[in-house]
Amino acid sequence: MMKTLEVDLGNRSYPIYIGTDLIDQPELFNACEKATSIYIVTNTTVAPLYSERLTKTLEKFGKPVRIIALPDGESYKDWKNLQLIFDDLLKFGADRQTMLVALGGGVIGDMTGFAAASFMRGIRFIQVPTTLLAQVDSSVGGKTGINHPLGKNMIGAFHQPVAVIADLNTLKTLPPRELSAGLAEVVKHGAIADAQFLDWIEANAKALLACDTDAMGHAVLRSCEIKSAVVSADEREGGIRATLNFGHTFGHAIEAGMGYGEWLHGEAVGCGMVLGADLSCRLKRISKADVERLTKIIHSMNLPIVPPKFGVKRYMELMQVDKKTEGGQIRYVILEKIGKAQIESAPDALVKETLSATGAA
Amino acid sequence: MMKTLEVDLGNRSYPIYIGTDLIDQPELFNACEKATSIYIVTNTTVAPLYSERLTKTLEKFGKPVRIIALPDGESYKDWKNLQLIFDDLLKFGADRQTMLVALGGGVIGDMTGFAAASFMRGIRFIQVPTTLLAQVDSSVGGKTGINHPLGKNMIGAFHQPVAVIADLNTLKTLPPRELSAGLAEVVKHGAIADAQFLDWIEANAKALLACDTDAMGHAVLRSCEIKSAVVSADEREGGIRATLNFGHTFGHAIEAGMGYGEWLHGEAVGCGMVLGADLSCRLKRISKADVERLTKIIHSMNLPIVPPKFGVKRYMELMQVDKKTEGGQIRYVILEKIGKAQIESAPDALVKETLSATGAA
Numbered sequence: 001m002m003k004t005l006e007v008d009l010g011n012r013s014y015p016i017y018i019g020t021d022l023i024d025q026p027e028l029f030n031a032c033e034k035a036t037s038i039y040i041v042t043n044t045t046v047a048p049l050y051s052e053r054l055t056k057t058l059e060k061f062g063k064p065v066r067i068i069a070l071p072d073g074e075s076y077k078d079w080k081n082l083q084l085i086f087d088d089l090l091k092f093g094a095d096r097q098t099m100l101v102a103l104g105g106g107v108i109g110d111m112t113g114f115a116a117a118s119f120m121r122g123i124r125f126i127q128v129p130t131t132l133l134a135q136v137d138s139s140v141g142g143k144t145g146i147n148h149p150l151g152k153n154m155i156g157a158f159h160q161p162v163a164v165i166a167d168l169n170t171l172k173t174l175p176p177r178e179l180s181a182g183l184a185e186v187v188k189h190g191a192i193a194d195a196q197f198l199d200w201i202e203a204n205a206k207a208l209l210a211c212d213t214d215a216m217g218h219a220v221l222r223s224c225e226i227k228s229a230v231v232s233a234d235e236r237e238g239g240i241r242a243t244l245n246f247g248h249t250f251g252h253a254i255e256a257g258m259g260y261g262e263w264l265h266g267e268a269v270g271c272g273m274v275l276g277a278d279l280s281c282r283l284k285r286i287s288k289a290d291v292e293r294l295t296k297i298i299h300s301m302n303l304p305i306v307p308p309k310f311g312v313k314r315y316m317e318l319m320q321v322d323k324k325t326e327g328g329q330i331r332y333v334i335l336e337k338i339g340k341a342q343i344e345s346a347p348d349a350l351v352k353e354t355l356s357a358t359g360a361a
Numbered sequence: 362m363m364k365t366l367e368v369d370l371g372n373r374s375y376p377i378y379i380g381t382d383l384i385d386q387p388e389l390f391n392a393c394e395k396a397t398s399i400y401i402v403t404n405t406t407v408a409p410l411y412s413e414r415l416t417k418t419l420e421k422f423g424k425p426v427r428i429i430a431l432p433d434g435e436s437y438k439d440w441k442n443l444q445l446i447f448d449d450l451l452k453f454g455a456d457r458q459t460m461l462v463a464l465g466g467g468v469i470g471d472m473t474g475f476a477a478a479s480f481m482r483g484i485r486f487i488q489v490p491t492t493l494l495a496q497v498d499s500s501v502g503g504k505t506g507i508n509h510p511l512g513k514n515m516i517g518a519f520h521q522p523v524a525v526i527a528d529l530n531t532l533k534t535l536p537p538r539e540l541s542a543g544l545a546e547v548v549k550h551g552a553i554a555d556a557q558f559l560d561w562i563e564a565n566a567k568a569l570l571a572c573d574t575d576a577m578g579h580a581v582l583r584s585c586e587i588k589s590a591v592v593s594a595d596e597r598e599g600g601i602r603a604t605l606n607f608g609h610t611f612g613h614a615i616e617a618g619m620g621y622g623e624w625l626h627g628e629a630v631g632c633g634m635v636l637g638a639d640l641s642c643r644l645k646r647i648s649k650a651d652v653e654r655l656t657k658i659i660h661s662m663n664l665p666i667v668p669p670k671f672g673v674k675r676y677m678e679l680m681q682v683d684k685k686t687e688g689g690q691i692r693y694v695i696l697e698k699i700g701k702a703q704i705e706s707a708p709d710a711l712v713k714e715t716l717s718a719t720g721a722a
Binding site: 036079083086087090091093095096097117118119120121122143144145148150151153154155156157158236320321323325326327328 | 397440444447448451452454456457458478479480481482483504505506509511512514515516517518519597681682684686687688689
């Protein structure tokens with residue numbers, strides 16, 4: 001089974017392949033034909049699982065294939081580990097025609113993408129996302145970067161991959177916590193853009209949690225369709241793309257406040273959506289029933305729905321530094337209704353109510 | 362006196378202003394009107410000279426203006442010092458509408474540009490080059506970046522400024538060595554693109570070394586015209602833009618081999634052009650008389666014309682890691698004739714002859 005989807009970005013357009021056993025199919029990696037060398041960037045958890053198979057696939061292009069394995073986890077998404085990629089590229093003579101292949105989750109994809117964006121001012125890369133979060137979200141759209149001690153993804157670039165290859169089989173080895181974290185972004189896509197898809201998610205929660213291939217295939221495909229349509233319309237997040245950050249203003253505050261790596265990104269986003277929905281209700285857009293339903297769906301995916309109790313002051317501080325602020329004003333993604341979102345600022349008083357009501361303060 | 366030149370890059374086009382006392386003219390910085398805050402990035406040498414005047418000019422926009430002063434020199438063009446910019450931006454609440462203003466030479470311009478390219482995945486910046494090298498070369502064209510221990514400018518981005526403001530008065534305070542280093546790039550523009558301009562340079566060497574405002578105004582303007590025409594035709598260096606690297610393959614090897622900061626970039630490029638001309642002659646493109654004339658012009662600008670004696674092996678190693686290699690092949694900028702250049706590889710045997718003949722081996 002394989003489905004192909006095109007992200008339409010003019011001369012930077014690229015295909016997303018979704019299916020089973022894709023990492024064994026050299027023809028999907030055809031962009032490597034013009035490469036002088038190929039570097040698989042992965043982490044020490046994923047490497048033993050798939051790097052040998054992927055190496056075998058890539059060696060068919062007759063170019064040197066090397067593996068760079070970074071430590072695993074969000075806490076390593078920093079300059080120090082990015083530098084390890086540059087060190088190896090330079091040590092082994094990579095050049096402007098070198099291809100990077102990101103094999104792993106969102107951290108590996110973001111770091112590899114930023115390495116590709118910055119190495120010699122830009123080389124090509126392919127995304128091979130092996131986590132659900134990366135398949136439904138971070139591998140698509142060209143956002144790349146690393147964290148700064150004062151904020152998540154503060155340093156980065158927009159740099160589109162030349163292909164995304166989402167092998168559903170790799171999800172079978174995911175720890176349940178990581179699977180749930182990915183489902184948070186799937187729920188998000190329904191919540192902000194497609195009420196019918198949210199109905200489907202609600203009805204198929206069990207199949208998704210069991211990582212059923214058909215259900216997962218549909219969830220990944222529909223998520224990529226929604227995300228790539230938004231990205232095509234607004235690549236650099238001047239407008240509508242920011243709605244993809246639903247749950248992220250609160251979520252980033254949770255991640256930063258806990259220390260990166262304590263909560264998974266998807267867990268923080270899941271919980272952040274509970275707060276975002278509550279705030280949308282206080283702004284009189286969606287009903288209490290909508291909030292309860294969304295909270296229940298998030299909960300059904302085994303995601304946390306009660307935020308850490310940092311208190312109002314700390315949350316406001318943490319959100320202040322988020323990239324979504326403008327002139328000091330925090331910007332929130334607000335649900336107009338289930339399936340439709342927009343960006344706006346909100347009165348601090350209402351935000352405080354949300355923080356209190358949800359247990360954050 | 363002020364001349365305006367437009368770098369034509371579609372919706373990323375921007376003006377270059379060349380003249381006297383420009384840093385006192387707020388209207389040239391009009392792009393700051395939409396900024397939420399303004400950060401002047403400079404170094405500890407330039408800050409005492411111009412940061413107060415520039416701050417006064419920028420404060421007219423009614424936004425907070427802050428100064429970030431880095432240590433001065435090519436050896437500080439690294440991640441650690443780039444991080445100091447990010448630290449201050451985040452500490453003081455910079456956001457996506459923040460404007461950076463690079464006040465200084467090539468190092469400050471390259472670092473500020475890369476900081477602007479990477480901070481929150483891209484914010485705007487203005488170049489206020491205060492060295493000749495920066496005014497005639499590095500501030501124009503959007504190349505930004507930092508050095509890696511294994512190679513110069515290895516990490517970076519293409520990120521265009523929103524304006525370049527070249528105040529000729531700032532050149533008056535330049536140490537003679539820095540002025541000569543800048544003249545190397547002026548000579549380069551004549552050599553690769555405009556034989557008549559090279560004649561003019563030859564005839565006006567004394568006025569240029571004396572930093573005569575009229576002569577300098579013409580040298581900066583014509584250099585910016587040549588460079589911006591090349592950049593407009595080939596922004597991301599797929600072809601003709603690479604001819605601007607004349608003297609740079611050898612020059613980067615000299616800089617890296619000596620340790621960054623020992624030779625000024627322009628000095629290394631000046632000497633690198635002597636080697637590039639010698640190689641062009643061995644490839645039977647230009648005459649021995651052309652090589653001698655170009656060497657004499659470079660020498661007349663008080664630039665070194667004898668390279669450090671690293672030996673053949675070390676030079677080849679150092680050039681191998683340069684960004685201009687492709688599949689392990691070193692690419693050289695070769696003069697077809699005075700005023701015309703192109704990129705090609707060259708037989709190692711000839712390169713070795715050049716290294717021996719010029720004193721490098």
